[in-house]
Amino acid sequence: MNASHTLTPRQAARDTLRAYFGGAPTRYPIDPVAVARSLGVNVYQSPLPNSTSGMIARTHVDGGTDILVNTEHAPKRQRFTVAHELGHYTAIVNDPARAEAPFVHKRDSLSSCGTNSEEIFANQFAAELLMPEDEVTRARRVGASALSLASQFDVSLDAMNFRLANLRLA
Numbered sequence: 001m002n003a004s005h006t007l008t009p010r011q012a013a014r015d016t017l018r019a020y021f022g023g024a025p026t027r028y029p030i031d032p033v034a035v036a037r038s039l040g041v042n043v044y045q046s047p048l049p050n051s052t053s054g055m056i057a058r059t060h061v062d063g064g065t066d067i068l069v070n071t072e073h074a075p076k077r078q079r080f081t082v083a084h085e086l087g088h089y090t091a092i093v094n095d096p097a098r099a100e101a102p103f104v105h106k107r108d109s110l111s112s113c114g115t116n117s118e119e120i121f122a123n124q125f126a127a128e129l130l131m132p133e134d135e136v137t138r139a140r141r142v143g144a145s146a147l148s149l150a151s152q153f154d155v156s157l158d159a160m161n162f163r164l165a166n167l168r169l170a
């Protein structure tokens with residue numbers, strides 16, 4: 001067991017947003033690149049293979065952490081990818097056993113299947129960071145359509161429909 005199992009992705013995302021806005025009201029849509037940079041994580045657009053949405057790496061123990069995002073992919077998909085990679089980063093830095101060690105995570109066709117716990121954590125973190133449960137629920141209850149919510153939170157309609165289904169708000 002390690003500490004990342006005790007920190008839920010939802011709580012990790014909420015903590016991240018609270019720290020980013022420093023007590024000021026949360027403003028939407030969230031800019032995941034700005035959030036990453038506020039944590040000292042570099043974000044670069046890169047011509048990655050089409051099957052790879054992005055990756056995050058810290059190659060040296062005392063080096064910086066870099067997120068690469070596929071520059072060929074749609075902007076909304078890039079936003080979700082950066083948020084996903086930030087989920088990996090958050091899990092790692094909150095785990096004393098891994099906080100200082102080098103690591104690499106790649107997001108490709110395999111990881112979107114959500115088959116391992118690391119990927120599930122990163123996907124749930126990304127969903128909560130970009131489409132916070134409380135705000136989506138509040139908007140939905142007063143009648144916002146999936147399309148208007150997708151626009152408000154700057155995510156794809158597919159991503160918002162998936163989020164609404166997971167929150168039982170579809």
Ligand SMILES: [Zn+2]
Pocket residue numbers: 084088105106107111118119122
């Ligand atoms: Zn991943």
